[in-house]
Every structure is written in C-alpha cells, then in structure tokens.
Amino acid sequence: MKIRINDSVQRMARVILPSFAFALLPWSVTAQEQKGVTLSGSVQSDILIPKEDTRTGAEKKEDFQTNTYVDLNLQSTHIDAGLRVEYLEHPLPGFENDFKGWGVPHFYVKGKAKNVELTLGTFYEQFGSGFILRSYEERSLGIDNSLLGAHFVAHPFAGVQLKALYGKQRRYWDWGESLIAGADAELSIDEWFTSMQEHNTRLRLGASWVNKDEPDEDIFPDPKHRWNLPRYVNAWDVRANLNTGPWGILVEYAQKTQDPSFDNSFSYDNGHVAMLSGSYSQKGLSVLLQAKRSENMSFRSRRSMSGTSTYINHLPAFTLDHTYALAALYPYATQLAAGEWAYQAELGYNFKRKSAIGGRYGMNVKVNFSYVRSIDSKWLKWGDDTYYQDLNVQLTRRLGKGFKLNLMYMNQRYNKQVIEGHGDMIRSNIFVADALMQLAPKTKLRAELQYLTTKQDQGDWAFGLLELSLAPHWMLTASDMWNCGETKTHYYQGLVTFNVGSHRIQAGYGRTRAGYNCSGGVCRYVPATKGFTLAYNYNF
Numbered sequence: 001m002k003i004r005i006n007d008s009v010q011r012m013a014r015v016i017l018p019s020f021a022f023a024l025l026p027w028s029v030t031a032q033e034q035k036g037v038t039l040s041g042s043v044q045s046d047i048l049i050p051k052e053d054t055r056t057g058a059e060k061k062e063d064f065q066t067n068t069y070v071d072l073n074l075q076s077t078h079i080d081a082g083l084r085v086e087y088l089e090h091p092l093p094g095f096e097n098d099f100k101g102w103g104v105p106h107f108y109v110k111g112k113a114k115n116v117e118l119t120l121g122t123f124y125e126q127f128g129s130g131f132i133l134r135s136y137e138e139r140s141l142g143i144d145n146s147l148l149g150a151h152f153v154a155h156p157f158a159g160v161q162l163k164a165l166y167g168k169q170r171r172y173w174d175w176g177e178s179l180i181a182g183a184d185a186e187l188s189i190d191e192w193f194t195s196m197q198e199h200n201t202r203l204r205l206g207a208s209w210v211n212k213d214e215p216d217e218d219i220f221p222d223p224k225h226r227w228n229l230p231r232y233v234n235a236w237d238v239r240a241n242l243n244t245g246p247w248g249i250l251v252e253y254a255q256k257t258q259d260p261s262f263d264n265s266f267s268y269d270n271g272h273v274a275m276l277s278g279s280y281s282q283k284g285l286s287v288l289l290q291a292k293r294s295e296n297m298s299f300r301s302r303r304s305m306s307g308t309s310t311y312i313n314h315l316p317a318f319t320l321d322h323t324y325a326l327a328a329l330y331p332y333a334t335q336l337a338a339g340e341w342a343y344q345a346e347l348g349y350n351f352k353r354k355s356a357i358g359g360r361y362g363m364n365v366k367v368n369f370s371y372v373r374s375i376d377s378k379w380l381k382w383g384d385d386t387y388y389q390d391l392n393v394q395l396t397r398r399l400g401k402g403f404k405l406n407l408m409y410m411n412q413r414y415n416k417q418v419i420e421g422h423g424d425m426i427r428s429n430i431f432v433a434d435a436l437m438q439l440a441p442k443t444k445l446r447a448e449l450q451y452l453t454t455k456q457d458q459g460d461w462a463f464g465l466l467e468l469s470l471a472p473h474w475m476l477t478a479s480d481m482w483n484c485g486e487t488k489t490h491y492y493q494g495l496v497t498f499n500v501g502s503h504r505i506q507a508g509y510g511r512t513r514a515g516y517n518c519s520g521g522v523c524r525y526v527p528a529t530k531g532f533t534l535a536y537n538y539n540f
Helices: 009-030 194-198 416-420
Strands: 037-049 066-074 079-088 101-112 117-122 149-154 160-169 179-188 201-213 232-244 245-255 271-282 285-295 340-349 364-377 382-398 401-413 425-440 441-455 462-469 474-483 490-500 503-514 515-519 522-526 529-539
Touching: 066 364, 079 117, 194 201, 201 364, 285 522, 401 416, 416 425
Parallel strands: none
Antiparallel strands: 037 066, 037 529, 066 079, 079 101, 101 117, 117 149, 149 160, 160 179, 179 201, 201 232, 232 245, 245 271, 271 285, 285 340, 340 364, 364 382, 382 401, 401 425, 425 441, 441 462, 462 474, 474 490, 490 503, 503 529, 515 522
16 A cells, blocks of 8 residues: 555544444444435546567556445444545556555544534645646546545525635645635625526625745755745635626636745745626626736746646636547647737627527537637736647538538647747648438447647547447547557557446547647646556446
8 A cells, every 4th residue: 555644644534534434334234224424426437458569669567457446335323424435556647756655545524513614635626717726637637636634614695605725735646735724705695685586697706815834945956056945835716706697707816925936936925816707698698708817827836846746726728628539639738837918709609499590409509719829927917938839620511410510620729848848839720521421210420520720749640539439338439549640550449338226337449649638728748658458337
C-alpha cells in the first residue's frame, strides 16, 4: 500500500479514523434493520495489454496495466460514511511516475443535523468559480487534489450558507506539508423578498477567503543564497450572480497576496483575476458573452512543484471543450502564471419547424468564438501574443424521421510555443459531418467524417468513424485517425460495448496518439499506446 503519511497527517488520522470506524460499526451489525440506510458505490477498471509500436512510439513496459477504482458510500439520516480503494500498482501509460501503488486515499465520515453538516476525512470543495479554491477529481487527467481534514457547512438562516474548511492537499499517494484553511459565505437575497420570487429574479452574493500556511524551503542548493519566502499566502474572492427572466449576469473578482513559486519565476507580485459573464436564454435563442483577465494566479500547495497535481485553485479556460477528435487535437490549457485575456461568445438559434429556413423538422445553428491573448502591464491593454483562437459554426438538422445531420466548421489558431513550450503558431481549418440514421426500432448507425487542414506541425489529418447501436445491449465502433500530412500514420480502433443493467463492459484493440488530454483548460500529456483494452464500469 503506497501511502506515505507524515507526522501531522498521522495526528489528524488519529482523530478521523476512530470516528470513521465508530460510524461504520453499528451499520455493519444492524444496517439491514435500520430504515433509511443505503449502500451505494461504483467500480471502474480500465485495462491495457500493451504492445510495442515503433511507428507511433508506443512502449511495452509491462504485460498488463490497469487503473482500478472502487467507491463505497453509506448514507443515513444523520451520518454518511465512505471510502475509495485505488489500485494502480501497474498503472496505465502516463500514470507510471506518480500514481504507481495502491491504497485507500479517500475516506470520510459526515455528520448531518437540520441546518449543519460536518465532514471529517477527505473531501472536495469549490468556492465560487474556483478562482481561489477548487478541489476535485478528474481521473482521465490524473487529478485528485482532495483535502484531508475537516469541512463544515451551515445554513443558519433562510438564504444564508456558510462554509469552513481546514486540511492538507492530496498529492498522488501523499499529502502535502502546507495547511490550507478557508471560509465561504453565500447570500441568496431573493429568498428574503417575495416580490423577487414573483418576478422570477434571483440574486446571489458570495465572498471567500483561503489561506495557505507553507513551511520554508531551500530553493537554491547554494547555502549563501536564500529566498525570503512568505509563510502565509492569502487569497480572497467576491462575486455577484443575478438572474431575472431570460437574463443572467455574473461578476467575480479574486486577489492573491505575494506567492513566489516555480510557476512565476519566484515573483513577488500579487495575483489578480476578474471575470464578467452575461447570458440571455429564451425559447429558440441563447446568447453568452464572457470576458476574463488573470495575472499571476497560479496557486499551489507547494511552491516548487510543476504539473497539475498541486493546484489549490482553477481558472476556467473560456474555450469550448470539443468532443470531435480533430477539433480536440489542439486543446487549450489556461495560462495561470503568465496571465491572459480570455473572451468567449456564443449564439444559438432554433429555426422553427415548417419555416422557410427550418424546413419540415426545424434546424439549430450555433456559433461559438473564443479568443485568448497575453496581458500587458497596463490593466486594460492587450499583450503582443495571441495564445488561442477558435471560431466554429455548428448546424444540426433532421432530414427525415430516421436521419439527423450535424455539420461543423472550425477555424483555429493554436500557439504551441506558449501552450506546450515548443513549436510555432498552428493555423488550421476543420470540417466535420456527423450523421445519425435510425435503421430499425432498436438499431442506429452513426457515421463521422472529419478533416483538418494545416500547413504547420504535422500537416493534414483525416478521421472516420462508424458506430452501430443495437439497443439495449450492444454497440460496435470502428474508427481511424490518419495523419495524411507528414507521418502518414493511422491510429485505428475497434470497440465492442455491452450494457446490461448497471454493468458496462467495453473491449477493443487499436492505437492512440501521443498528445494532450484536456478538460476545462487543464491538460495532461498522454503517451502513445497500442494494444488490447478492456473497460468495466458498475454502479449500484
């Protein structure tokens, strides 16, 4: 079991684990006799039997590799408890250096009364948009920055929510030395005024504070040179969210005190982030406009670390998370330390059925534009570099009772030097056609054709997919992503998926390319693979 626990965590565990055992004991004896006690959980196991592939650079380091997770949760009226077992003794490619091992890194006991709840153990939390605190799990990215300690939530009055927390952050199979404390307050003003409720108006105000207590650290090996590192770093956040009828507006601002770190080259400048988001949604029409400026907002539990494992906070990317393979080939990663101006605008419109443009079944059109640029020392001025640009147009139309077509065009600019640390600006155009056909009452066929054209990087790409769904149990998938530019390499895959009840089993064979897997502006490099895959998921 690869969990290394330092002295302070041991002291916390002496308080938490007896409480955990005490809470589980009566359930283990009389759970079936108690009303309102439920057991839930899940099993997720992803397996690879790898093969070497000189064409793609895929390596075979072990005969069998797996990431397996088992979650168990008990819920009752006043006490919840749970744990997660993780087995990564032979981890999937990209997880070897940090995640290798197995153990129980997630465990908690939660006591609940009428207006309060207290959690002891590991927990996740987010204040506001996450500018100063977001602890969460994203297994595909190898992120689990949960906190080990205590978490308190109270609703003392109608429309008032208070939170407080204290603990240490998980880093793979260990917990960091920094102590993290935080508090958050949210006021739902509309709950106090019936006139606001009658006019469908909601106003929420929020304020948060987070403190990091980090021990001193020798940054230079030369004892004659030392940084004067602050022991305490404070961050605060204020926000207002107003929704009235079809309109919505969110304003949020956060600031961080001096926090010299590896990310900002040990700068003593303060950090700032400001965001303005407006939306309009009415039947058939939706509009979203967003702008964000951030500077020096990398906030880690350990100042000398890099990668994605030690972030206390999170800044949304303001770029669209694409699901099509070639549209997601060059994903954007938020530049927390360098700072950025980020903008996003989206317009969606439904043309009515039997209208001149909508035709017999109607049509949906969506236009999205994202633009990210460097900052200047003057607050409202742009810097010299464009980091990312994405203009895409999607059209969805049903051409018959059993035929639905989605078309997309995307124009992208991707600054590989800024985002990945090497390369030049990549300019690309991407075309997607996605057709869904109902062949029989329980049989559907989906086909994708995609093409990416660019003169930079590895040149053009093509992608094709066929997916046959035989409800309610089977799905057969075959795909190929081909670099028809520089390498002439095919990344083919074949998958068979079987669903029954709460069980899902997927078996396949193929290649995957080396690249970045991203979600919400957070990215992780994944090496190339080739071999047989097996995935099992079960929820109960």
